[in-house]
Amino acid sequence: MNSSVREDCLEAVLTLVQEHQRPVTEREIDEVVEAASSEVTTAVRVLAEEGYLRNEDGGYLLTPPGHDAAEVVLRKHRVLECFLHEMLGMDVGAASKEACILEHAVSDEAIDRLSSYIEDPHGDLPPARRGLRHRRGPRAAACPVGATPNGRRPLLDCSEGETVKVAVIQCIGRNRRLIDLGLIPGREIAVRRKLHNNALVVGVMGADIALSPEVASTIFVERTG
Structure with missing residues (x-):
């Protein structure tokens, strides 16, 4: 098989x-x-x-063993998709298709290293990688500071019941948990509830996820369709 x-x-x-x-x-x-x-x-x-x-x-x-095995595969897909889209600039659809191919061959160690690299893409790199970082240049889209591009708005500004698409996550590597939860650029999410402390509950891929105001403030969205 x-x-x-x-x-x-x-x-x-x-x-x-x-x-x-x-x-x-x-x-x-x-x-x-x-x-x-x-x-x-x-x-x-x-x-x-x-x-x-x-x-x-x-x-x-x-079953519990099946769930554990499926989570490993899904995590590989999400990390690869995020890396290809956020760090290499691939289209979301193309990044997802490529991740489907790569997830079966990549090792757990490679995924851990990729996840760590996404967390701190501008940190110290081994000598062999520094040239790559220089050629790639600064990735403002991976870690935008402050500005909201045209047509995009903070997730915190959305109303309950809205369905929107994640456009940009500021410094996505600092919020590695979002990758594991499937909250990545290109993903549609539904705003379920807005709490009194500005925290949000959003629906992602059939699951409800609570986001603190600090995390929600790093997410910018755009209209679907």
């Missing part, structure tokens, strides 16, 4: 269950995994036999 299809199926179940809040069918998994239906069927069956998936109400849910 192709290991990449196996990992794609785990990631698909994790994201689909988060989105729909129910068990997901093999057909739904097949619709989002870019592989032959026969490969998806085999992967789902084997994952269930190995204890990574369980049947419930005609669909599939992740």
Whole structure:
């Protein structure tokens, strides 16, 4: 069985269950995994036999080991997508597709190092990397200070019930937790609640996430569509 299809199926179940809040069918998994239906069927069956998936109400849910394995794959995807988009300037869609390919081959160590690099892209680098940093030049978009580009506004200015798209996160590396939660440029989010202390509760990929005022103030959004 192709290991990449196996990992794609785990990631698909994790994201689909988060989105729909129910068990997901093999057909739904097949619709989002870019592989032959026969490969998806085999992967789902084997994952269930190995204890990574369980049947419930005609669909599939992740078991605790399955959830842990899926989170590893999803984290790789999010870190790679963020790095390709924020640091290398790739289009969000292209970055996501490339991340889907790379996530199956990249090591955990490489992901940890990439995540650390995103956290401090202008810090001290090994000698071999300094030339790369110089050629790339300053990345103002990765860490904008103060200014809000045309059509963009702070997330804190949004009203309850609005659905918007993340445009820029100031110094995204300092908020590494946002990457792990899927809050990255290009992602649609819904403003669920605004609390009295300016904290926000936002919906991201089917999950509700609480953001402190300090973190929310670093996020700038734009209209969807």
